[in-house]
Amino acid sequence: MRLTRRGRIVLIAFVSLLTLVFLWYGTRSAVTASTGVPDRAGLPWVTVQKGDTLWKIATAISEGNDPGPMVRQIMTLNGLPDPLIRPGTKLYLPTGQAG
Numbered sequence: 001m002r003l004t005r006r007g008r009i010v011l012i013a014f015v016s017l018l019t020l021v022f023l024w025y026g027t028r029s030a031v032t033a034s035t036g037v038p039d040r041a042g043l044p045w046v047t048v049q050k051g052d053t054l055w056k057i058a059t060a061i062s063e064g065n066d067p068g069p070m071v072r073q074i075m076t077l078n079g080l081p082d083p084l085i086r087p088g089t090k091l092y093l094p095t096g097q098a099g
Contacts (some may be wrong), residue, residue, distance in 0.1 A: 040077065040092045048089040055083075061093060070094070 003011065046057060058070035071083060073094045085091065 043077070043092045043094075045090050045092045048085050048087050048091060050087045052085065052087070053083070054080075054085060057091065057093075 048057075054071045054074055055067055058067035058074060062070045074080075074091060075083060077092050077094060
């Protein structure tokens with residue numbers, strides 16, 4: 001089969017467009033499939049008050065242990081990208097922790 005110059009350009013454009021659509025779809029499905037936030041049904045929670053920090057909340061519920069791991073657990077459980085929290089935010093606590 002012999003293609004003209006215009007036919008080759010059309011074929012290359014079609015294959016490129018098809019590739020871009022598959023790449024876009026692949027990135028969209030990967031993001032929605034892996035949100036990384038665990039199921040929080042039935043977990044205790046607290047409402048952040050003015051002046052609260054994750055460290056302060058973790059210290060209150062860590063029963064005298066190092067609050068660092070508790071801060072990381074709270075961040076993971078709530079899908080927080082950083083430890084900054086705002087008043088009025090509902091934060092879920094790890095299982096077995098009093099709110």
